[in-house]
Amino acid sequence: MNASTAADLPVVVIGAGPIGLAAAARLIERNIEPLVLEAGPAAATAVREWSHVRLFSPWSEVVDPAAEKLLAPTGWVRPDGAAYPSGGDWATLYLQPLADLLGARVRYGARVTGVSRSGRDRIVDADREAQPFVIHYTGPDGTEERIHARAVIDASGTWSAPSPAGGSGLPALGEKSAADRISYRIPDLKEPTVRARYAGKRIAVxxxxxxxxxxxxxxxxxxxxxxxxxxxxxxILRRGISGSTFGGGEADQLPARGALGLAAKAAVDDGYADAVTGFRIDTAERDTDGRLVLVGDDGRRLDPVDEVVALTGLRPDLAFLDELRLGLDERLQAPTALAPLIDPNQHSCGTVYPHGAGELSHPEKDLYLVGMKSYGRAPTFLAMTGYEQVRSIAAALAGDREAAERVELTLPETGVCGGAGLFDEPTAAEETGGACCAAPATLAIGGPAASSAGC
Structure with a gap:
């Protein structure tokens, strides 16, 4: 395939979530043709799995400007910018209309199984960058498909890979066999069968x-x-309780996020929850009644519980990128240049330095991991960050270096950091208490956190 032909190929975007669809809108703004491959049957499939969740960012912060501009001629009007959408609102009122507008540029039921350079495996150097990318995926009927691309933007998120309850980063002994008693998602207690599962029970969070x-x-x-x-x-906390445990409270510039920590504190103060600190789960045993007894690595044994809700973060799935040359930090699994800027030991979301194509580059030219996936295991991601990422990347792919490097983003600070959202709560954050924001969360009594994109 010659260079001129390769330049005519689309940019493949993996994932039709908030950041993937924003990437498509930014590419169109630059007259670059996108093709979005979405594993699910609709836009924002992962977001729909937490449709009962209310984001802690308002509408004004979760709609990409280029996407809004693209939608405007259709008569679409952004909901009240000061209101807080649920995951369901986000998907049905914004993300699906955007995907519908993109039309055939979005392929559903397209699960990516591998990405490489055409005719070049991971080892081969010769003429590598001149070759287009080749993307293998399975279609809705399970057939194998293949497409070529001039660049790849992976916005597939981290929703599919929750971290285990085990304190070492590996599943605790017995964790897999106790799968019927363990959930890695925040329960939707408005759903009758889910509510019945937890009502009147003893639960470990x-x-x-x-x-x-x-x-x-x-x-x-x-x-x-x-x-x-x-x-x-x-x-169950792997660290102790301190002044930062419940986040920024009233000092948080995202009020809904601050209110969330205060609601959790009230649950403890009012006696509906007991805190066990410095406890790293080593083993999950069943008692004679089938309940779970959690055993710590220090030998402590907790009273039996009926259910466990493990919310220790999510991880990037890198398996289908194995034939590409990634430059990833050994701890966070984030791009090497980005990792020190988002290290939860040093940064909250409000202190993350604005970044774009430069920090998101890999040894494999024109490959970018964006959105939650770009943060690896770091817990500080916001949707606004992802929108700025793809703006910069689209500029870079269009050859507009000045615009790509001009990354400007002001993020809300939290007064006191500690903890993160469902998608990005790695063990490191729990150990250090350095994280402060991320995926969707609830407004007082709004809804939990859960999404392939933080907000």
Whole structure:
């Protein structure tokens, strides 16, 4: 394939979530043809899995400007910028209309299984950058498909790979066999069968970020209800409780995020949850009644629980990128140049330095990981960050170096950092308490955290 032909190929975007669709809008703005491959049957499939969740960022911060400009001629009007959408609102009122507008540029049921350079495996240097990318994927009927691209933007997120409850980063002994008692998502207690699963039960919530806060608040509300009498939560933290444990509170520039931490604190203060600190799960054993007994690496054994909600973060799936040359930080699994800027030991979301194509580059030219996936295991991602990432990348692919390097973004600070959202709550964040924001969270009684894109 010659250079002129390769330049006529589309840019393949993996994932039709918030950042993937924003990438497509930015590419169109630059007169570059995108092709979005979405594994699910509709736009924002992962977001729809937490449709009951209310974001802690308002509409004004979760709509990409280029996407809004693209939608405007259709009569679409952004909802009240000061209002906080749920995941369902985000998907149905904004993301699906955007995908519908893109039309055939979005392919559903297209699960990417591998990405490489055409005719070049990972080892081969010769003429590598002149070759287009080749993307293998399975279609809706399971058939194998292949397409070539001039560049690849991976916005597939981290939703599909939750971290285990085990304190070492590996599943605790017995964790896999206890899968019927363990959930890695915040329960939707408005759904009758889910509510019945937790009502009147003893539940362990593992994690120290916005997702855990949400679960604590939800379960406390359940305990206060007529059908939830007897519901009680054991909150398991791998570190201790300090002044930063519940986040920024009233000092948080994202008020809904601050309110979330305060709601979790109230659950503990009011006796609906007990905190167990410095506890790293080593083993999950079943007692004679089939309940789970969690054993720490220090030998401590907790009282039996009926259910475990493990909210210890998510991880990037890098398997289908194995034939490409990635430059990733050994700890965070984020691009090497980006990692020190988002290190949860040093930064909250509000102190992350604005970044774009330069920091997101890899040894494999014209390959970019964006959105939650670009942050690897770091817990500080916001949707606004992802929108700025893809603006810069589209400029770079268009050859507009000045625009690509002119990355300007002001993020809201939190007064006190500690913990993160469901998608980005790695063990490191729990250990250091350095994270402060990320995926969707609840407004007081709004909804938990969960999405392939933080907000």
């Amino acid at each position: 593992v994690g120290s970020g916005a997702s855990a806060f949400t679960a604590l608040a939800y379960l406390a509300d359940l305990a206060k209800s007529d059908d939830g009498a007897g519901t009680h939560t054991t909150w």
